Amino acid sequence: MIKSAPYKESFLNTKTSKLNPATWRLMLICSLFGLLTAGVATRLVHLQVTNTDFLQAQGDARTLRIVDIPSYRGMITDRRGTPIAISTPVHAIYVNPSQFSAKPTELKKLAKLLGYTSADLKKKIEQHPHRVFIYLKRGLTPDIAKQIKALNITGLGIKREFRRYYPAAWQTAQLTGFTDIDDQGQAGLELTFEQALKPTIGKKRVLEDRTGRWVKDLDYFQPARSGDEIALSIDLRIQGFAYRELEQAIQKYQAKSATLVMIDISTGEILAMVSAPSFNPNNRQECHGAHTRNRALTDLYEPGSTIKTFTITSALASREFTPESIIDTSPGTYRIGKHLVRDIHPNGVLTLKEVLSKSSNVGISKITLALPPETLLETFRQLGLGDSINTPFPGERKGMLPPPPKNPFMHATLAFGYGLSVTPLQLAHAYATLASGGIKIPVSLTKLPPNTVFKKERVIPEDVALSTLQVLTEVISRKGTGSRADIPGYKTAGKTGTVRVVGPHGYDPNRHIALFAGITPVDQPRLATVIVVEEPNEKNYYGGLVAAPIYRNVVGKALYLLNVPPDNTA
Incomplete structure (x- = not known):
């Protein structure tokens, strides 16, 4: 009989070997x-291994910034x-709305410094909550910026800028023009020379904290460079004196405007170019309207x-006339077809120089x-x-010369200044050409270097130019119409002019333009000057x-001022 072995529980079946549920949970969690x-x-x-560059860039974007290094615009000076125009440091205040945090007292102080009410400032900040940069105020003085910085408001930043300042203000406004709030040329020579005047903005990498505040500069990779300095041809002493004289004339004669252009005959440099009334380019509210026009270059006159x-x-160049040629002007009128030409006073028999x-x-x-009409127009x-002087000034007008007229009356009116249009600068340039012996040289709005070689063109025979100049001196004599232009100690050659203004129904007999063009001295001509006074009162026009x-x-x-020696010591 086979005896079976006694039964033994396996290790797994023993009660002592069974895991406690708490142990299972612990093992699972671990x-x-x-x-x-x-x-x-x-x-x-x-x-770290595969995305290092990406993560580094993302981190830098939150801590590193590329910021501009401002520089100043080139200065404009007189000769x-x-x-005349300089850039002064100012500050702009900006905000990051998402980071802005100010206590009510701080907001009130900030608003007062910026010229806002607390409510208006808060509204301005909150109206664009998703933007990271909003200007609050620009053009603030360093003193105001310093007070704002002392408030230490989170999310508020200060940026250094430059603003244009014009010390001569009204005296040079139409010539120099003005810049906008970003210091970029908008009119006049500021616009003409924009590329030369504007600065090169620098670039640098800076470290900022999480609120956008500067921590330190890391490196510079584009240096800042200021704009070029430009010296104009004008003499500010003469420009300022001329402006005051024009202002006084406007007040005295209740005139609409007055303009003066003065050219250095020997170089073609413009020593003065001024119009009144003017405007203050330091006040942006005035930088618009008719007063901003440089009438010497943009306005046309008969x-x-x-x-x-x-x-x-x-006439002299035709060799058909001499200064002593006799012209009978009796009885003070001259009928040309259906039209009648009149003199103010009957003059009888005159020589050619007396006619002038x-x-x-x-x-x-x-x-x-x-003479043929082509002779005069040529x-x-x-x-x-009637042609552009080709100055670099924006908006310079060309003027107008008509084709040779077939109508004798139109031919005659051209001879005494109707039916064509010129700018004051064109007229002054023509007188300068006459004074230089008939040689035309270019005009310049900038100061010319010493020993500049001029492009010269003879346009009038020298003897004709000298004869005309001598004839012009008779105008300034006591018997001439320009006697009030006589300058003690100097010989002056010049010509007066009075023109009716064109109205809606033709020439208006009650509106006039008064002109004078002259050359001083005569023996060694130095200055050619033109004055235009628009619509003075009818008592004196x-x-x-x-x-x-x-x-x-x-x-x-x-x-x-220029130390020009007298040429008339008699």
Whole structure:
């Protein structure tokens, strides 16, 4: 009989070998934590090894910034180095709305410094909550910026900028123009020379904290460079004196405007170019409207009797006339077809030079009608009348010369300044050409270097130019219409002009433009100057009464300032 072995419970079946549920849970949790740790470690290794560049860039984007290094715009000076336009440091206040945090007291102080109410400032900050940069105020003085910085408000930043300042203000406003709030040229020579004047903005990398505040500079990779300095041809002493004279004339004669251009005959440099009324370019609210126009270059006028100078030039150049040629202007009127040309006073028999000094329309008409109309217009054209001077100034007008007229009356009216249009600068340039012996040289708005070689063009025979110049001195004599332009100690050659203004129904008999164009001295000509006074009152509107005294005062002062020796010591 086989005996069975006694039964023994296996190790797994013993009560003592069974795992406690708490132990199972502990082991499970430990296993999960182990797997999680392994996963995180794997991810970290993956990021550090394969995505290093990406993560570094993302981190830098939150701590490193590329910021501008501002620099100043080039200075504009007059010919003597006196500042006309300079850039001064100012500050802009900006905010990051998502980071902005200010206590009510801080907000109140900030609003007061910025010129806002607390409610308006809060509204301005909150109206664009998703933007990271909003200007609160620009053009603040360093003192105000310093007070704002002391508030230490989170999310508020200060940026250094530059703002244009014009020390001469009204005196040079139409010539220099102005810049916008970003210091970029918008008008005048500020616009013309924008590329030369504007600075090169620098770049640097900086470290910032999480609120966007500067911690330190890391490196510079584009240096800042200021704009070029530009010296203009004008003399600010003459410019300022001329402006005051024009302002006084406007007040005295209730005129609409007045303009003066002065050219250095020897170099073509413009020593003064001024219009009144003017505007203050330091006040942006004034930088618009008619007062911003540089009338010397942008406004066109019929030159009136000032053009008679070149009618005489044309006659002398034809060799058909001499200064002593006799012209009978009796009885003070001259019928041309259906039209009647009149003189203010009957002058009888005159020499050619007396025709100019008396400003006889009858005499000038008879002289010019004795020659083909092409002769007169060619002289005008050679002198640059009705054509652009090609200055770099924006908006310079070209003027207008008509084709040779077939109508004799139209031919005659051209000879005494109607039917064509010129700018004051064109007229001054023509007189400068006459004064230089008939040689035309370019005009310049910038100061020329010493020993500059000029492009010269002879447009009038020298003997004709000298004869015309001597004839012009008769206009300034006591018997001439320009006697009020006489400058003690100096010989002056010049011509008055009075023009009717074109209205809606033709020439208005009650509105006039007074002009004077002159050259001083005569023996060694230095200055050619033109004055235009638009619509003075009807009691005094003739060029000899209104414009000639301005010439005497301004040119007399300029001769003194430039140390030009007298040529008339008699």
